[in-house]
Amino acid sequence: MSDIKIKITDREGVSHEVDAPTDMNMNLMEVVRSYELAPEGTIGICGGMAMCASCQCYIQSEHQLPEKSDDEEAMLAEAFFVKDNSRLGCQIRITEDLDGLEVELAPEEA
Amino acid sequence: MIKTDILIIGAGPTGLFAVFEAGLLQLKCHLIDALPQPGGQCSEIYPKKPIYDIPGFPEILAGELVDNLMEQIKPFQPGFTLGERAETIEKMEDGSFVVTTNKGTQHQAPVIAIAGGLGSFEPRKPLLDNLAQYEDNGVAYMIKEPEIYRDKKVLIAGGGDSALDWSIFLADVADEVTLVHRRNEFRGALDSVEKVQQLKNEGKINLITPAEVVALHGEDKLERVTVKNTDTSKETDVAVDNFIPLFGLSPKLGPIADWGLEIEKNAIKVDNSLDYQTNIPGIYAIGDVNTYPGKLKLILCGFHEATLMCQSAYQRIHPDKKYVMKYTTVGGVTGFDGSKKEAPKAVVKAID
Numbered sequence: 409m410s411d412i413k414i415k416i417t418d419r420e421g422v423s424h425e426v427d428a429p430t431d432m433n434m435n436l437m438e439v440v441r442s443y444e445l446a447p448e449g450t451i452g453i454c455g456g457m458a459m460c461a462s463c464q465c466y467i468q469s470e471h472q473l474p475e476k477s478d479d480e481e482a483m484l485a486e487a488f489f490v491k492d493n494s495r496l497g498c499q500i501r502i503t504e505d506l507d508g509l510e511v512e513l514a515p516e517e518a
Numbered sequence: 519m520i521k522t523d524i525l526i527i528g529a530g531p532t533g534l535f536a537v538f539e540a541g542l543l544q545l546k547c548h549l550i551d552a553l554p555q556p557g558g559q560c561s562e563i564y565p566k567k568p569i570y571d572i573p574g575f576p577e578i579l580a581g582e583l584v585d586n587l588m589e590q591i592k593p594f595q596p597g598f599t600l601g602e603r604a605e606t607i608e609k610m611e612d613g614s615f616v617v618t619t620n621k622g623t624q625h626q627a628p629v630i631a632i633a634g635g636l637g638s639f640e641p642r643k644p645l646l647d648n649l650a651q652y653e654d655n656g657v658a659y660m661i662k663e664p665e666i667y668r669d670k671k672v673l674i675a676g677g678g679d680s681a682l683d684w685s686i687f688l689a690d691v692a693d694e695v696t697l698v699h700r701r702n703e704f705r706g707a708l709d710s711v712e713k714v715q716q717l718k719n720e721g722k723i724n725l726i727t728p729a730e731v732v733a734l735h736g737e738d739k740l741e742r743v744t745v746k747n748t749d750t751s752k753e754t755d756v757a758v759d760n761f762i763p764l765f766g767l768s769p770k771l772g773p774i775a776d777w778g779l780e781i782e783k784n785a786i787k788v789d790n791s792l793d794y795q796t797n798i799p800g801i802y803a804i805g806d807v808n809t810y811p812g813k814l815k816l817i818l819c820g821f822h823e824a825t826l827m828c829q830s831a832y833q834r835i836h837p838d839k840k841y842v843m844k845y846t847t848v849g850g851v852t853g854f855d856g857s858k859k860e861a862p863k864a865v866v867k868a869i870d
Contacts, residue, residue, distance in 0.1 A: 448809075449784025453636060453769060459563055460768060482705035485677055486765050488645050517642065517768065 412507035417468075418445045419513050428502045436511065437463035437497035450516050456498035461487030463497035464514035471509050473500060489514045520597060522548035524831055525617055525627035527604045527774070530558025532805030532820030533633035534587040534596075539828040541594030542846065545835065546854065548597035548625060550604050550617065552638035557584035559635060562767065573818060583817075593853020599623050603638045605773045607801075615800065629800055629831040632779075632786060633824070634807040636769035644675065644763045648734055656740025657761050661688075667760060669693045673743060675731050676764035682706040684764065686713050689722040696724040696756055698731055698745055726756075734761065777801075785809035793830030794823045800834060802827045 411427040414436075418424065428439045437452045440463070454460040458479040464487055467473065473495065476484070480499045484490055494514065500506070524540050526533045529551035537547040555561050557580075565581030572578055578586075602619035607630070609615055614628045641659035643649060649657060661667075661684055672692045674685050677699040683706070685697045697714065704711050717723040726745055732753065733744035742757045771784060779796045780787040786803035788794045790810035794802050804827050805820035813819075832841060850860030 447783060449636060449771070454559075454563060457564060457567065462768075478703075478705070481701070482677065482703070485699070485701040485703075486642075488642075 412502065412504060412509075414439065414502075414506065415469075415508075415510040416440060416443075416445055416465075417510075417512040419515060428506075430502050430504050432502075434502045435498050436465065436500040436502065436509075439502060440497060440513065446513060446516075451513075452498060454498075458483050458496055458499055461496065461514075461517065464489070464494055465497050465511040466491055466514060467493045467495055467509075467511055469508060469510040471506055473506075487514075488517055519616075520548055520599070520623070520625045522546050522597065522625065522627045523835055524548075524629045524631055524828070525550070525615070525625050526631045526633055527551075527617070528558060528633035528635055528805070528807065529553075529556040529598065529600070530633060530635050530805065530820075531560055531583060531587055531817045532635075532824050533558070533631070534584070534591055535821050536631055536633060536804065536824035536828060537591040537594050537596045538587075539825045540831065541591065541854070542844075542849075542851070543828055543832045543841070545828065545832060546596075547594065548599070548627070550599045550602060550619060550625065552601070552603040552640075554601040556588060556598065556600070557581070559769075560584050562639060569817065571816065571818060593851060593855055593857045593859075595854045599625065603772065607777050613800065628835050630802065631824075631827055631831070632774060632796075632801065632803040632807055633805045633820070634771070634774060634803075636784075636806060637771040637774070638769065639767035640770045640772070641763075642765040642768050644731065644765065646731065646734055652734055652736065652740045652761070655738065656736065656759060657734070657763075659763060661762060664688065664691055667692045670759040671757060672696070672760045672762065673698060673731070673745075673756060673758045674762045674764060675699070676766075677701060677704045677706075678764065678766060679706040679710060680766075681764040682710040682714050684762070685723055686710065686717065689717050694724065695722070696726060696758070698726045698729050700728050700730050700748055702727045726754075731761065731763070771807075774807075779803070782809055785813075792826075794827045795830065802831070 410431045414428050416424050426443050451462050453462040480496050523545040524547045526549045529549040540547050560580035568577050602621045604617050605620045606618045615630050617625045670692050671694040673696040675698045689695050718725045728748045729745050731743050732746045735742050742755050746753045786808050788803050788808045794804050796803050804823040806815040852858050
């Protein structure tokens with residue numbers, strides 16, 4: 409098996425169920441971009457280095473996610489619209505364990 | 519008025535390399551960048567991070583790449599307008615363009631190359647209701663003249679290097695320095711963190727963590743702010759003259775979006791079948807700022823785009839001149855500064 413299903417609610421509140429490959433070394437931010445669920449230039453601005461918060465999302469399912477790195481913790485401490493279930497999409501690697509993951513994209517910073 | 523052949527907007531790797539390619543064609547360049555130093559994202563966001571896909575460099579730090587590019591283009595004596603953002607563009611009767619920055623600096627050139635990446639880096643502003651009301655009346659997003667904070671009560675918010683460094687610096691200048699951060703941990707250089715700890719122990723910096731500024735108050739100018747402890751939700755008012763949120767920078771396409779260029783997906787549409795020209799003849803867009811079918815936002819693609827753009831710019835500036843591309847190995851590199859680099863001549867000598 410190389411694809412998992414992920415449910416992504418975009419910034420307009422529209423829900424999308426997408427297939428995400430587990431064998432392409434992709435992260436959640438890249439999945440969102442590949443399906444163009446947020447306009448180019450508004451997500452993944454730093455390219456996935458946990459150095460901006462443009463890929464912030466809220467995790468809505470109970471999946472066990474990898475711990476936040478120091479970089480991610482620090483970035484989320486400076487981001488806006490942060491909630492307890494906030495994560496940076498670029499730091500979440502797509503693995504088979506994440507099948508059925510449900511996330512919502514955080515609003516774009518003004 | 520600064521006059522040049524190609525005015526490049528954006529001094530990131532693509533803009534810098536364009537100076538080299540233009541120089542080989544004897545065209546002079548001037549660069550405008552909103553950041554105070556050249557290098558764009560490579561210098562501002564990730565100078566210490568490695569890049570692995572620059573042809574010929576198995577691994578190079580982003581900051582080193584910028585240093586190398588600056589060295590490579592040095593013979594072509596590029597001009598720089600740094601710390602200013604290109605604001606308006608005007609087409610002159612002779613077909614040239616005048617670009618004016620937010621500080622009023624004017625530049626004139628027959629060719630404009632927008633190499634603006636994701637846009638100019640603007641300070642990230644906290645989400646506070648009446649923030650705009652206090653801008654320049656107590657609220658600032660960067661520190662230009664530290665002296666204006668002398669004997670003032672200053673509150674800095676943020677957890678990165680700039681928040682730490684300015685707290686340290688202003689501890690000696692201001693009457694009171696308060697540093698507010700949403701976490702107890704700071705992500706600055708270790709010695710900066712230790713210095714702040716020391717100044718806190720000495721009572722020279724008032725540290726409030728984990729906390730954030732949630733409201734601003736004052737009649738005509740800022741007088742106090744409400745700071746909320748993020749653990750206990752307890753709110754306290756702090757009397758301040760100045761509030762300086764230092765939450766880093768984020769890129770915005772900004773005024774360029776209003777120049778009449780065709781924009782798609784937050785990028786400028788160009789003709790990738792030929793020369794990366796935009797819908798306005800004489801204005802090109804190269805590097806991450808442009809888009810076309812199959813576009814990849816890679817530095818190496820920006821280098822290629824810059825090279826083709828310069829050939830087209832040459833023809834535009836010298837419509838009657840004939841030219842064929844010459845290899846640097848054959849022609850060498852002759853700088854505007856009189857320097858000349860060339861391949862060593864082979865020795866012709868008989869063997870007895």
